[in-house]
Amino acid sequence: MAEIRTAIGLMSGTSMDGIDVALVRTDGETVVERGGFLSVPYEPAFRDRLKQALDDAKSIRHRDERPGDLSSLERDLTLRHAEAVALFLRQQQLKPEQIDLIGFHGQTVLHRPDQALTVQLGDGPLLATESGIDVVYDLRANDMVHGGQGAPLVPVYHQALAHQIPAADWPVCFVNIGGISNLTFLERDGTIIGFDSGPGNTLIDQWVEAHAGIPYDDGGRIASEGSVIMALAERYLDNPFFTEETRRSLDRNDFRPPEGHEAELSDGARTLAFVSAAAILKSAGHLPSTPKTYVICGGGRLNRTIMADLLRLAGEEGARVVTAEQAGFDGDAMEAEAWAYLAVRSARGLPLTFPGTTGVREPVSGGVLAQAGAELND
Numbered sequence: 001m002a003e004i005r006t007a008i009g010l011m012s013g014t015s016m017d018g019i020d021v022a023l024v025r026t027d028g029e030t031v032v033e034r035g036g037f038l039s040v041p042y043e044p045a046f047r048d049r050l051k052q053a054l055d056d057a058k059s060i061r062h063r064d065e066r067p068g069d070l071s072s073l074e075r076d077l078t079l080r081h082a083e084a085v086a087l088f089l090r091q092q093q094l095k096p097e098q099i100d101l102i103g104f105h106g107q108t109v110l111h112r113p114d115q116a117l118t119v120q121l122g123d124g125p126l127l128a129t130e131s132g133i134d135v136v137y138d139l140r141a142n143d144m145v146h147g148g149q150g151a152p153l154v155p156v157y158h159q160a161l162a163h164q165i166p167a168a169d170w171p172v173c174f175v176n177i178g179g180i181s182n183l184t185f186l187e188r189d190g191t192i193i194g195f196d197s198g199p200g201n202t203l204i205d206q207w208v209e210a211h212a213g214i215p216y217d218d219g220g221r222i223a224s225e226g227s228v229i230m231a232l233a234e235r236y237l238d239n240p241f242f243t244e245e246t247r248r249s250l251d252r253n254d255f256r257p258p259e260g261h262e263a264e265l266s267d268g269a270r271t272l273a274f275v276s277a278a279a280i281l282k283s284a285g286h287l288p289s290t291p292k293t294y295v296i297c298g299g300g301r302l303n304r305t306i307m308a309d310l311l312r313l314a315g316e317e318g319a320r321v322v323t324a325e326q327a328g329f330d331g332d333a334m335e336a337e338a339w340a341y342l343a344v345r346s347a348r349g350l351p352l353t354f355p356g357t358t359g360v361r362e363p364v365s366g367g368v369l370a371q372a373g374a375e376l377n378d
């Protein structure tokens, strides 16, 4: 049996709300023991810098270019990750020597799969030096080199978890509703299919921020007071993304929020919550069969309006919808846990992605190892 390693996963997702830290003990295959979890929020000024970075990144043609503020932001972001690791270790009463690896996602600032270009800010060698722990970073790039979309990477972790669901009704479909939503379809025989399924919370977040000055619609309360504007919802759902022959991974800016005059606050939030749920079901229409169980992860599961729509739409297809917690998992920790699991797979040279998940030509591993003891270049 392969050695069980202890890994920390670090995720700063498309919502740009903070750094998630999770611990996993795993062989990178079927053994997965989930440990602690910590979420370290970004303060508004840092979030604004990250949002500005999306604009600065638009001019990038080669993935190591860092125009504008990006170079200094990459350093600050990495140091914040190092602080988050230190805080997590203190909370868990662990020492760096007890951790074998860190899986470091970084912050996606540009994702153009059609140009085989994906950029995550995050300095792996700096994090390794600061934390005193070996770091696996840049996990998306090798997939793209081999013809993949570079995302989603989490499906192989969902597959490992699916076997832990008591009395699961297969096929099982994990759905992560983060800034963007993505899903993983799993059959008991090992079939694995994954793809981005549409806008998750990002449109809702941008809408309520612009019109109510708040970062997200807590519990889906604002949406619950509004009505769906069907013509507006259809404009989103008619996007060619949903009908294209092959599944494509999304950049945060692929879908833009409505103009202010198109809806008042609660109708806009209601419509976008519906779009988030309907997009998932519409994308699931490309699966080879209808899932029997949907497991919902990510911050969107806390938006009750999205969840009510999902329950209804999936119910019409005879599927059951449960939250990650109802299935025995932690819906906030899952992506960070996945990055810990992927780091161990990377260290073992196991594939991270498959033709069914990113469209990569053959299963490939990925990630770059930065060793804690190595000298920094500058």
Ligand SMILES: Nc1ncnc2c1ncn2[C@@H]1O[C@H](COP(=O)(O)OP(=O)(O)OP(=O)(O)O)[C@@H](O)[C@H]1O
Pocket: 011, 012, 013, 014, 015, 016, 017, 176, 177, 178, 179, 180, 181, 200, 201, 202, 204, 205, 215, 216, 217, 218, 219, 220, 297, 298, 299, 300, 302, 303, 304, 335
């Ligand atoms: N209590 C809540 N009620 C409603 N929505 C919430 C709540 N808490 C979080 N969210 C939503 O979830 C989002 C964060 O979700 P999550 O952390 O899963 O995204 P992410 O990991 O940044 O994105 P991605 O998975 O696309 O990389 C917030 O921006 C917000 O829209």
Ligand SMILES: CC(=O)N[C@H]1[C@@H]2OC[C@@H](O2)[C@@H](O)[C@@H]1O[C@H](C)C(=O)O
Pocket: 013, 014, 108, 111, 118, 150, 151, 152, 153, 154, 155, 178, 179, 180, 181, 182, 196, 249, 250, 335
């Ligand atoms: C390029 C990029 O960072 N994509 C993210 C984003 O957020 C959700 C969705 O779009 C997914 O494709 C991916 O993240 C998850 C963690 C993944 O790769 O599985």
